[in-house]
Structures are given as C-alpha cells and as structure tokens.
Ligand code: SF4
C-alpha cells in the first residue's frame with residue numbers, strides 16, 4: 001500500500017475529526033496521518049482500504065464507504081492522484097463550503113457531529 005493512499009471521503013472525515021474514533025489505535029493512527037499530511041504529500045486516491053482504514057476495527061462499512069467515495073469523486077471532479085492540499089481544497093470548495101456534506105454522508109453514524117460543524 002502506498003504510504004499516502006486515501007479514500008476521497010476521508011478528506012471530509014479529517015476536516016471534521018475531533019480526536020475521537022472507533023478505538024485508541026484508530027485515533028492514534030488518525031492523529032499520525034494528519035500530522036504527516038501537513039507536509040502536503042502526493043496522495044493516491046483509492047476506493048478501497050487506505051491508510052486510515054488500516055487501523056480501523058470496522059468490518060461492515062464498505063458499501064457505505066464506497067458510495068461516499070464515489071460521491072466525493074463526482075462532486076469534486078477528481079480524476080486521479082493529487083496533492084493533499086489540492087484534495088483538501090477541492091472538498092472544501094465543492095462540498096463543505098457549499099453545504100453539501102449531508103448529500104455525501106448524511107447517513108453516517110457521526111453525521112450528528114460533522115453536520116453541526118459544517119461551514
Ligand atoms: S459524517 Fe461520517 S463520513 Fe461524513 S465526514 Fe463525518 S465521519 Fe466522515
């Protein structure tokens with residue numbers, strides 16, 4: 001797996017991350033990933049398990065996760081790998097700042113948190 005393999009919808013999850021998650025391992029890894037992304041690496045866009053999923057205990061999320069990924073790709077016009085800063089910028093411009101988060105992942109168990117922070 002590429003060091004910076006990322007599902008596109010995880011750019012949203014990172015934006016709204018408040019330091020809590022599915023397990024201690026998950027949260028530690030998420031913090032580590034976010035710290036590394038500050039260096040603006042080239043990310044490998046994937047619709048599948050990525051550097052965040054690798055430490056997540058969830059096993060029954062794939063159908064929803066794939067649908068979120070496809071919607072982010074569609075809404076943002078993503079066509080290939082991109083730098084982290086470009087990915088962050090495009091999800092902000094096309095989804096977060098336009099109030100479309102609920103159209104991507106309104107049925108996620110965490111939407112009651114992320115939806116409130118949407119700006
Ligand atoms: S609602 Fe769920 S999928 Fe959407 S940004 Fe929050 S954690 Fe990620």
Ligand code: SF4
Pocket residue numbers: 050052053054056057058059061062065
């Ligand atoms: S395994 Fe599922 S819930 Fe866990 S980080 Fe990956 S997409 Fe999100």
